[in-house]
Amino acid sequence: MKCPYCENEMISGKICSISRNSGLVWKDTEEQIRLNDEPKLVARINGDRISGYICKNCNKIIVDYFPCNK
Numbered sequence: 001m002k003c004p005y006c007e008n009e010m011i012s013g014k015i016c017s018i019s020r021n022s023g024l025v026w027k028d029t030e031e032q033i034r035l036n037d038e039p040k041l042v043a044r045i046n047g048d049r050i051s052g053y054i055c056k057n058c059n060k061i062i063v064d065y066f067p068c069n070k
């Protein structure tokens, strides 16, 4: 996928919450990047993973979502 901001090729990976202390992290094959450590949000999504694409040029992440009211 091409970044809509800079048109660089984006890298696929996942947004994960692996423990209460780690916050939200981006993970791909190269590295792990901390996104956020707001405790209430981390507790709510603990254990989940969201697939997405990252642009390391503009520090943007794009994720899909699935409507839950269909």
Ligand SMILES: [Zn+2]
Binding pocket: 003, 004, 005, 006, 007, 008, 055, 056, 057, 058, 059, 060
């Ligand atoms: Zn970009």
